[in-house]
Amino acid sequence: MTVALVTGATGFLGRYVKRELIRRGMKAVALCRSPGSADVLLSRTPTRHELRVILDKVRPSLIFHLAGLTRSDVPEDIYQANVVLAVHLLEAALSLDRPPTVVLVGSAAEYGRSTHRDCIVRETDPCMPLSLYGISKLTQTHHGLAAHARGLPVVVARLFNPIGAxxxxxxxxxxxxxxxxxxxxxxxxxxxxxxxxxxDFLDAADAARVLIDLAETPGAVGQVVNVCTGxxxxxxxxxxxxxxxxxxxxxxxxxxxxxxxxxxxIIIGDTTRLRKLGIVIPxxxxxxxxxxxxxxxxxxxxxxxx
Structure with a gap:
């Protein structure tokens, strides 16, 4: 059975991802801070060593990193949640004998304003985020791609605007x-x-499906992929x-x-790269x-x- 570790599994999108993993017959292990909902409970931002111990125990084939913070008046909190945690997780995964595929969930906020007349943003566009959140998520993306260059299978799923219960x-x-x-x-x-x-709004259930599809698509590894409808x-x-x-x-x-x-x-995602991978979001x-x-x-x- 495929084992998938989900950080932020009790969050909005994390619940959809966990449900879809189970529906596909995988074992979903929740790594989060909510007692009663976590398979692995965290009380603070874990160190690389602590995460290595967790990964040694869980032995996931896939990691979905959804944990993070969208808003805070304290910049340090944003960076701890969106950058430091991701870096520790990537380093821990890199240290394993059989590194898992890691899906880092990014954000359309990484782009900032589109430079195109149609306001459609493409993965090859320059990123000029306007918010602390967007800047922190772009920093996470850079760390993910750097980890991929060092041998870790990483997919950066640049998520647009999921909606759902x-x-x-x-x-x-x-x-x-x-x-x-x-x-x-x-x-x-x-x-x-x-x-x-x-x-660019999309159904949260479709977003969860696509995150898992990307994890299972070899051609997505090492790429930033817009998760959007266009x-x-x-x-x-x-x-x-x-x-x-x-x-x-x-x-x-x-x-x-x-x-x-x-x-x-206005910000709308370009779906060309996603469609070339054989994935379409309605x-x-x-x-x-x-x-x-x-x-x-x-x-x-x-x-x-x-």
């Missing part, structure tokens, strides 16, 4: 869904920032659909002083996903649809 409130759509799920009273108001940004949607479109699938009329108020989804107006079924997100969020808050 369980999306954290730190994401724009997760926040909007949480607002609607928090109350069942009439006259609800959804408060957002500006919604003109265009993003199709852009405005955040406004998703909010319109969210209000449409809600059980009661919802007022919408745009608070100009609130931050929008990001400093980037456009997300937005209404179905939003219904699932609302149901999951209401379950957490104890609310019911009226």
């Amino acid at each position: 369980g999306a954290p409130r730190t994401t724009a759509l997760g926040n909007f869904v949480s607002q609607l799920a928090a109350t069942s009273r009439p006259g609800r108001t959804l408060r957002t920032g500006p919604l003109n940004a265009v993003r 199709i852009g949607n405005t955040v406004q479109h998703l909010v319109d659909r969210l209000m449409r699938v809600a059980d009661r009329p919802v007022a919408h108020e745009i608070e100009v002083e609130r931050h929008g989804t990001s400093d980037l107006d 456009p997300p079924d937005v209404d179905a996903i939003l219904c699932q997100m609302l149901a999951a969020a209401r379950s957490e808050t104890g609310q019911v649809a009226l």
Whole structure:
């Protein structure tokens, strides 16, 4: 049986990856900080030696590195979570007699603004990230490619915008869904920032499937691969659909002083490299996903649809 180690397995995307691994008949070992959910429990950022001990015990053929931090006011925390942990993991994997294939999950935030008129970003484009998060993820990418040059099978999966049940409130759509799920009273108001940004949204379940497909595709090793649909949607479109699938009329108020989804107006991924590897991601079924997100969020808050 193939053994796969998943860091951040209790996070949003980690849960989807673990579920898909199990569905494919693999043994998924969760490495995380949540007691009761972890097969291997961490209390802090582990050292290279501590991770080597864990890898010696688990003996994974595949490692999916999803652990990280998207936001923090403390730069040191971002770098500990997104860079130092990855470096320790890569070094530990390199020290094994039979190094596993490592899938590093990157981010579209590594690109910064597109230099193309169509705003489609390609893996060969220069990366000029605008946020601390994007900079830290690009640094992780550099360490991953350097580890590959030293003999470790590494795939950098540059992930765009996954959506699905369980999306954290730190994401724009997760926040909007949480607002609607928090109350069942009439006259609800959804408060957002500006919604003109265009993003390449994909179903989180499809994202998980593609991460595993990339791990099993020899041609992906040593490459950065966009994990995206190649199709852009405005955040406004998703909010319109969210209000449409809600059980009661919802007022919408745009608070100009609130931050929008990001400093980037438009970012869409190029799918050429992904398609050359034989992998295609379909456009997300937005209404179905939003219904699932609302149901999951209401379950957490104890609310019911009226």
